[in-house]
Amino acid sequence: xxxxxxxxxxxxxxxxxxxxxxxxxxxxxxxxxxxxxxxxxxxxxxxxxxxxxxxxxxxxxxxxxxxxxxxxxxxxxxxxxxxxxxxxxxxxxxxxxxxxxxxxxxxxxxxxxxxxxxxxxxxxxxxxxxxxxxxxxxxxxxxxxxxxxxxxxxxxxxxxxxxxxxxxxxxxxxxxxxxxxxxxxxxxxxxxxxxxxxxxxxxxxxxxxxxxxxxxxxxxxxxxxxxxxxxxxxxxxxxxxxxxxxxxxxxxxxxxxxxxxxxxxxxxxxxxxxxxxxxxxxxxxxxxxxxxxxxxxxxxxxxxxxxxxxxxxxxxxxxxxxxxxxxxxxxxxxxxxxxxxxxxxxxxxxxxxxxxxxxxxxxxxxxxxxxxxxxxxxxxxxxxx
Numbered sequence: 001x002x003x004x005x006x007x008x009x010x011x012x013x014x015x016x017x018x019x020x021x022x023x024x025x026x027x028x029x030x031x032x033x034x035x036x037x038x039x040x041x042x043x044x045x046x047x048x049x050x051x052x053x054x055x056x057x058x059x060x061x062x063x064x065x066x067x068x069x070x071x072x073x074x075x076x077x078x079x080x081x082x083x084x085x086x087x088x089x090x091x092x093x094x095x096x097x098x099x100x101x102x103x104x105x106x107x108x109x110x111x112x113x114x115x116x117x118x119x120x121x122x123x124x125x126x127x128x129x130x131x132x133x134x135x136x137x138x139x140x141x142x143x144x145x146x147x148x149x150x151x152x153x154x155x156x157x158x159x160x161x162x163x164x165x166x167x168x169x170x171x172x173x174x175x176x177x178x179x180x181x182x183x184x185x186x187x188x189x190x191x192x193x194x195x196x197x198x199x200x201x202x203x204x205x206x207x208x209x210x211x212x213x214x215x216x217x218x219x220x221x222x223x224x225x226x227x228x229x230x231x232x233x234x235x236x237x238x239x240x241x242x243x244x245x246x247x248x249x250x251x252x253x254x255x256x257x258x259x260x261x262x263x264x265x266x267x268x269x270x271x272x273x274x275x276x277x278x279x280x281x282x283x284x285x286x287x288x289x290x291x292x293x294x295x296x297x298x299x300x301x302x303x304x305x306x307x308x309x310x311x312x313x314x315x316x317x318x319x320x321x322x323x324x325x326x327x328x329x330x331x332x333x334x335x336x337x338x339x340x341x342x343x344x345x346x347x348x349x350x351x352x353x354x355x356x357x358x359x360x361x362x363x364x365x366x367x368x369x370x371x372x373x374x375x376x377x378x379x380x381x382x383x384x385x
Contacts, residue, residue, distance in 0.1 A: 003200055006169070006276050008015050010202055013212050016300035018203070025073050026150040026207055029060050032146040042103060049090055049356045058085045061143050064260030075146045076210075078139050079256065079280065080132045081273070084262040088131045088140075097191070098125050105141065106148045112187045120183030135279020138182045143185075146206070153189050161223065162189040165213060169223035171196030227334055254344075254367065255293055259283050266365065271296035287328050289307070298340070304329050307342045315351035318343055323359055 036057050040046050058065040062085065080088075092099050096281035101122045108114040110129065119141055127135045133140045140159035156162050159177070166174045174192035175185040190206070197209050204212075212218060259282065262268040273282040274295055285295035294307040306325045310318040320342045329339045341362040343352065348364055356362050 004178065009204070009215075009218055010212055013215050013218070016328060017208070017215075019208055022073070022207065022211075023151070023205070030148065033057060037103070037106070037148070041089060042099050044096070049086075049093055051086060054086050054089050054143065055082070057089070057147075058082065059290070060147050061085070062260075064256060074157050075143050077256070078143045079259055079283065081139065081260055081262045082163075084132050084280075084292060088133055091129075091131055095152070098122070101125055104147065109145060109149055109152060109187075115187045116181070116183040118183070119186055123182060124157055125148055130275050132280055134182070134277075135275075136182065136277050137279060138186050139279075142186055146210075150207040151205035154193055154206045156193065156213055158183050159189060162193065164222045166192050166196070185372055220242055235284070241368075246288055254311070258294065258344075265367065267296065270299060272299055287325060288332065289324060292325050302332070303337070304334060304339045305342060306339060307344065308368050310345035315345075315349055316356065318345075319352065319359060319362075320354040324335060324339055338355070 006042060036053070040049060040053065055066055058332065059068050059072065059074065061075050061078060062068075062080060063072070063074045063080065064082075065074070065085075066082050067076060070289045078302045092102065101118065104118040105122060108118045110140070115382065119138075122141065123134045127161050137160045139159045141160075142153070145153040146155045146157060153228060154162070156165060159182070162185075163174075163177050165171075171192050173195055175187070177189035182186070193209065194206060197204070199321050202209070202212075213222070258265060259273070259280075273280055274285070274297055282295050283293075285292040292306055294354055296305045297303065298305060304323055306329065308318055308325070316346065323341060325337045332334055338361055341359075342365060344365045344367055345352070346367060348366060352364060356364070
């Protein structure tokens with residue numbers, strides 16, 4: 001990637017990104033996270049954590065957190081459900097060994113070898129637990145590090161994103177993404193990105209660099225699966241009473257919303273999201289043919305449930321995809337045992353009706369988008385008398 005082109009893109013970026021103002025915000029965010037960690041999570045004398053105070057911290061960590069907006073200053077889109085964050089922090093508080101190991105991660109963040117060993121220790125302690133802390137992509141640990149010190153730790157929290165950044169920009173340093181432990185991958189990839197930009201002449205803190213990497217015109221240069229805007233307003237190409245141009249579909253957003261708010265949905269009461277190796281794998285679950293939008297498991301029977309979103313395609317295409325995934329699971333995952341399918345759509349149409357008369361074990365859920373404007377009326381400050 002040409003150095004001058006990168007410098008030009010960065011120059012455009014900082015015209016609208018106030019580094020000084022953002023640094024001030026993140027100094028406060030970091031201070032709030034550290035106080036929460038030291039005085040509420042680690043302190044043995046502190047009372048049990050409540051939802052409200054955990055949610056306040058999650059709003060710093062995760063874009064999808066309850067109460068956040070597009071204007072919120074957040075570490076990243078971590079994709080851990082709100083309820084899972086709450087359970088995780090409560091589990092850390094009641095486990096002094098795990099809390100101590102994570103504290104060591106924070107305090108060793110400036111020493112690569114010691115940080116690597118500290119992260120690997122957390123992964124070892126947390127082995128076998130289903131709490132989203134220690135997945136292969138390292139998103140939770142990296143997000144916590146970025147909240148603790150956003151200026152030294154990248155807000156590109158997924159190793160699945162750091163690797164293409166390093167490779168796309170031609171940065172020479174970095175971990176062995178195939179062989180190294182997660183404990184080595186996180187600090188070494190963080191350094192590779194920081195040093196790589198320094199060599200280009202862009203000497204900025206990790207937060208600023210991260211925002212630049214996800215900015216318009218830059219993310220498409222490296223981000224996996226991105227070759228342009230993700231927003232599409234394409235209606236069903238063969239209208240049959242189904243989705244019409246009245247429904248503006250933001251493809252990933254509905255899927256992301258379901259994952260982030262899983263426990264509050266109708267689906268969350270009946271089905272569990274799937275974790276493998278400590279990380280959530282339900283979203284965009286990889287099969288031998290294509291990727292399933294969401295793969296879940298029945299809470300009672302543990303049977304697999306394939307969930308497909310009907311978005312910008314015909315009902316025939318959606319049913320065909322669903323049937324292929326169900327068939328693949330029966331052959332490769334369930335030993336021939338039938339799986340269940342769910343289609344989520346804006347409207348139910350005649351093609352879905354007739355197709356599902358012969359494709360058994362499939363349910364349809366309809367989503368509704370409620371949009372409301374409320375006038376903002378600022379409070380009048382009391383005058384001291």
